[in-house]
Amino acid sequence: MNSKLQWLRNKMSSLDLQGLIISNPVNIKYLTNIDAEGILLLTRKENIYITDARYIEHVHSILTLFDEIIVYDMNDVSKEDYENFFMFCENVGFEENYVTYAKYKEYIRKYKINSLVETEHIIEKQRMIKDEEEISNIRKACEITDNCFSYILKYIKPGMTEKQIADEIEKYYKQNAEGTSFETIVASGENSSKPHAVPTDRKIQDIDIITIDMGCKVNGYCSDMTRTFFVGEVPEYVKPIYDLVLKNQEQTIEEFKDGVSTRQLTKMVENDFKLNGYDLVHALGHGVGMEIHETPFINYKSDTLLKENMVVTNEPGIYIPGKFGVRIEDTIQITKFGSIKLTNSEKNYIII
């Protein structure tokens, strides 16, 4: 059995779970490498993956004997089989944050489970701490993102539309990685005041402000980076805000380290913004891995202590509605004594 599955089984023992139903495909891929539609059951003695005829061939091509996973075609699993899987289990866990209420009721009926219990992101928490291979994949995705950003700075010319720029980034990521890790944001002029802007047909002006939020995937792992930069010149009224965002982004990079509370980090930035008359309207950051947004979430509601080898973003931003916005974001790796930047593009005023 692989080490991730073994770790999870030990965790189950400590939680008095004799069985576990895993439905979230990202968690299934993390544990088994299987990327198909199906369900993973950890029963007392077996690891069982149930899929449908479309995927049987593909799943068999991924697994080896070492995985110790039995694959079933769902059409070959009888009502009695389902009832037997967890027969001698007192507590069976499920993913209450992924499974719908309708599915929850179906599981109880189908598997005849007496005690189907919530597992509070058991696998998502396991995924927070990255191993060497995972970090190496994210690092590669970040390097490609730095390269793409250098390329795109040279590519952008006044008159191009936001959509055109976003398309070029996507093309770059398709050629150099496994494509984008999320829909690229290219927000120029007043559009940059929307933190989650979608690229439009707005044309880049001779004097302009542009925010690009971009990332790609390498071996299934994501990168995430944002820069706000300028065409022609940096308007004087933008400078104080840019400087304030950058100051907070750079100060917090030093504070992001093993043992620090995500809430405290957020409060620190929020307070400094408020002192200057601005608000922090979104989270300060989030975990990055197989998903572009994953635990830990770094906001004033969250309450996680950062740990060595978590990979997260650090992305303070300030937005003046209808006018402009500034956001600066890096993907970083947490260590015992601080954090390591995985994205390394320039952060001082960039003028093209």
Next chain:
Amino acid sequence: MNSKLQWLRNKMSSLDLQGLIISNPVNIKYLTNIDAEGILLLTRKENIYITDARYIEHVHSILTLFDEIIVYDMNDVSKEDYENFFMFCENVGFEENYVTYAKYKEYIRKYKINSLVETEHIIEKQRMIKDEEEISNIRKACEITDNCFSYILKYIKPGMTEKQIADEIEKYYKQNAEGTSFETIVASGENSSKPHAVPTDRKIQDIDIITIDMGCKVNGYCSDMTRTFFVGEVPEYVKPIYDLVLKNQEQTIEEFKDGVSTRQLTKMVENDFKLNGYDLVHALGHGVGMEIHETPFINYKSDTLLKENMVVTNEPGIYIPGKFGVRIEDTIQITKFGSIKLTNSEKNYIII
């Protein structure tokens, strides 16, 4: 209030629901045109949309007074407000097939709801019957798909990879529509034996079989079409299977009409395949609209009667593991007397 929201409110009355919590963003977009992150509450007297600071500006730019929707920033909604929204409601509905078990428990706590009841796809069922504007959007997406297929037949040359072909289709859809409606499938040679193949680096041979499953979006509405075609020649051993799939696809197009059971339709094709020694390993079809796969689902487990102005796919396929596969699919519109093909590409042997 718009007609979709009005229809839903009438339906709620007939189901003795005084309130409804709508969480599925596709359903929210269908009812209100809002594409943001948030929740739509239909209370006794008001329509309320709660979102966060990032989206407030955007949502206000979409809505008009006519919509009669009150928009709140979630940060301005107090614990008491939440408890008041459904105060005099006996039954409040929720989307049990979308809402996770964890959210379900949160809703009960947050809104202080006594009777939070399942609504059995109430809005998805409303979405099954398309109005004129919706059908016109799907028709346009289908026309563009036919044109893209003609284009791609001329584009493909031996030596190109599956990925290259899929990229070209995506590029075409980006230029002529709102992009693809799902990840394009280009499966050649033995890869075509996998119904849900992902494009690989396999190169097209001088004599080859290719299955392409493709679709795009127009004004948020999808198209979906599959053709299996040939490079150089049609191998003799493929012909009987191709003919069997095509015969069933064409016969059933006539059977797809108002009042017919989706199970019966599927059984018909399944039986004919079995008579010839093959299996129908996936659904015969599915609804197409704002989502590429939506109700009604057409398989042997489903039990819907087709109705006028549903738009669905008709896609029988046969797969010989490790060797090849044949699938032929059209998007069609159900009428009282039969169905209208919305995709119209050639279905007899196509050789390039």
